Amino acid sequence: MKRPNNGVxxxxxxxxGLLFASTVASVLPLRIVAQGRxxxxxxxxxxxxxxxxxxxxxxxxxxxxxxxPPKNLxxxxxxxxxxxxxxxxxxxxVLRERILVVLVxxxxxxxGGTTWGGVGGFPAFTRIHVGQQTTQQDLDGDWMMTHExxxxxxxxxxxxxHWMEEGLATYAEPIARVQAGFLTPTKIWTDMVRDMPQxxxxxxxxxxxxxxxxxxxxxxxxxxxxxADINIRKATQNRKGLQxxxxxxxxxxxxxxxxxxxxxxxxxxxxxxxxxxLTDLYNAMRDTPKTVDLTxxxxxxxxxxxxxGEVSFNDAAPFASIRKAITxxxxxxxxPGY
Ligand SMILES: [Zn+2]
Numbered sequence: 399m400k401r402p403n404n405g406v407x408x409x410x411x412x413x414x415g416l417l418f419a420s421t422v423a424s425v426l427p428l429r430i431v432a433q434g435r436x437x438x439x440x441x442x443x444x445x446x447x448x449x450x451x452x453x454x455x456x457x458x459x460x461x462x463x464x465x466x467p468p469k470n471l472x473x474x475x476x477x478x479x480x481x482x483x484x485x486x487x488x489x490x491x492v493l494r495e496r497i498l499v500v501l502v503x504x505x506x507x508x509x510g511g512t513t514w515g516g517v518g519g520f521p522a523f524t525r526i527h528v529g530q531q532t533t534q535q536d537l538d539g540d541w542m543m544t545h546e547x548x549x550x551x552x553x554x555x556x557x558x559x560h561w562m563e564e565g566l567a568t569y570a571e572p573i574a575r576v577q578a579g580f581l582t583p584t585k586i587w588t589d590m591v592r593d594m595p596q597x598x599x600x601x602x603x604x605x606x607x608x609x610x611x612x613x614x615x616x617x618x619x620x621x622x623x624x625x626a627d628i629n630i631r632k633a634t635q636n637r638k639g640l641q642x643x644x645x646x647x648x649x650x651x652x653x654x655x656x657x658x659x660x661x662x663x664x665x666x667x668x669x670x671x672x673x674x675x676l677t678d679l680y681n682a683m684r685d686t687p688k689t690v691d692l693t694x695x696x697x698x699x700x701x702x703x704x705x706x707g708e709v710s711f712n713d714a715a716p717f718a719s720i721r722k723a724i725t726x727x728x729x730x731x732x733x734p735g736y
Pocket of ligand 1: 545546549563564567
């Protein structure tokens with residue numbers, strides 16, 4: 399399963415779903431604990447390790463010792479995710495992060511991830527579940543750890559703007575992994591062509607701020623980001639993209655441990671690209687069920703032939719250069735460069 403699709407939005411800001419598709423019960427008790435008297439950042443810890451990503455110290459706590467998968471594999475998994483996010487943002491978004499790895503007996507795969515801002519003495523805290531039967535291959539193919547780390551790179555939002563937090567993480571995560579060399583462009587465009595239509599507005603939709611279904615929250619938000627990226631690049635002759643806007647927001651202090659109005663973040667992003675794309679697009683999609691012409695976008699970007707298989711690229715398409723720029727690794731600048 400590429401993305402959480404349990405059809406239910408949990409009352410938790412960055413609860414990013416369950417990968418144990420048929421094993422909700424194995425995770426559910428912990429969620430109840432999280433909403434009860436014991437917050438997840440106070441759950442018992444058996445052992446800890448600290449790794450460094452750029453200037454950031456990431457404290458990794460394990461719920462249990464002496465169980466699979468081996469700790470060194472889990473550390474490498476987290477390091478790779480941190481590397482992808484560092485490449486995308488030019489540096490790791492927050493100076494300290496704590497990750498609680500909850501090991502789940504009898505399960506395989508990565509389970510629900512949730513990221514909070516400013517709890518337990520850390521600017522960012524992520525709790526994530528890992529089945530004890532999880533393999534190296536599972537860890538190599540995981541998207542959720544990167545997704546959670548992308549959440550650290552945007553100011554916390556009111557519930558009505560939750561689509562922006564999840565849409566951004568959904569859109570930026572695979573791009574970050576391509577830029578870090580962990581995925582191919584063919585893979586992520588194939589996935590986007592397959593998955594993006596899940597964000598289309600359905601009957602009764604009232605725009606992104608008013609329609610809090612799973613599809614609109616994750617993939618409707620991702621459509622917003624995709625369209626913003628393309629529009630920024632069109633408006634700047636492909637010199638700037640959404641990535642520049644997002645870096646500027648982080649550079650201005652807009653990380654998960656802050657609470658900003660969405661309009662403030664979007665304005666900072668617009669200033670960084672010298673456009674009004676983010677603000678304009680938000681105004682067009684916030685209260686209106688705007689349908690994004692995905693078929694037309696794929697054609698313009700030169701993405702073809704996705705019927706059940708991998709896409710292929712047509713470099714003669716009018717915006718093929720935009721498609722290439724989106725996944726091109728940026729220079730390793732430490733500032734947003736504007
Ligand atoms: Zn998420």
